[in-house]
Amino acid sequence: xxxxxxxxxxxxxxxxxxxxxxxxxxxxxxxxxxxxxxxxxxxxxxxxxxxxxxxxxxxxxxxxxxxxxxxxxxxxxxxxxxxxxxxxxxxxxxxxxxxxxxxxxxxxxxxxxxxxxxxxxxxxxxxxxxxxxxxxxxxxxxxxxxxxxxxxx
Numbered sequence: 524x525x526x527x528x529x530x531x532x533x534x535x536x537x538x539x540x541x542x543x544x545x546x547x548x549x550x551x552x553x554x555x556x557x558x559x560x561x562x563x564x565x566x567x568x569x570x571x572x573x574x575x576x577x578x579x580x581x582x583x584x585x586x587x588x589x590x591x592x593x594x595x596x597x598x599x600x601x602x603x604x605x606x607x608x609x610x611x612x613x614x615x616x617x618x619x620x621x622x623x624x625x626x627x628x629x630x631x632x633x634x635x636x637x638x639x640x641x642x643x644x645x646x647x648x649x650x651x652x653x654x655x656x657x658x659x660x661x662x663x664x665x666x667x668x669x670x671x672x673x674x675x676x
Contacts, residue, residue: 530675531635535582538628546623551588553619555580555596557633557654560613564637564650575639579632613650617657626658627668634672643669
């Protein structure tokens with residue numbers, strides 16, 4: 524088992540331990556969209572980012588959400604992004620995560636996905652900041668999440 528897998532499993536386990544059963548589906552949906560928005564921030568979602576997103580959601584859901592289901596959620600995200608735009612969706616996702624009381628969990632998945640291609644670029648940081656602000660996180664909170672996600676790689 525790689526260190527990366529071990530770290531994402533630990534992160535997923537920690538998130539699941541604080542996840543109320545009635546919030547699971549919504550968190551999975553919001554985590555997918557947060558991760559996808561982060562992946563798209565630099566212009567396109569790279570294959571590594573998409574594979575990392577699927578892996579993270581499979582771990583987060585203990586296998587209850589599998590790759591093809593993530594693909595369906597991505598299609599729904601594309602519809603919403605097409606109607607509202609990236610920035611508005613970032614605000615919606617952040618607000619939803621805050622409403623669930625799971626801002627850090629959603630941002631952690633998004634940050635993990637953004638790191639998949641070797642590090643964060645400015646556009647990804649901007650997107651994470653936008654989601655984080657809407658989720659009620661300050662810069663210190665976002666920096667802590669970035670540090671934690673970086674440890675997974």
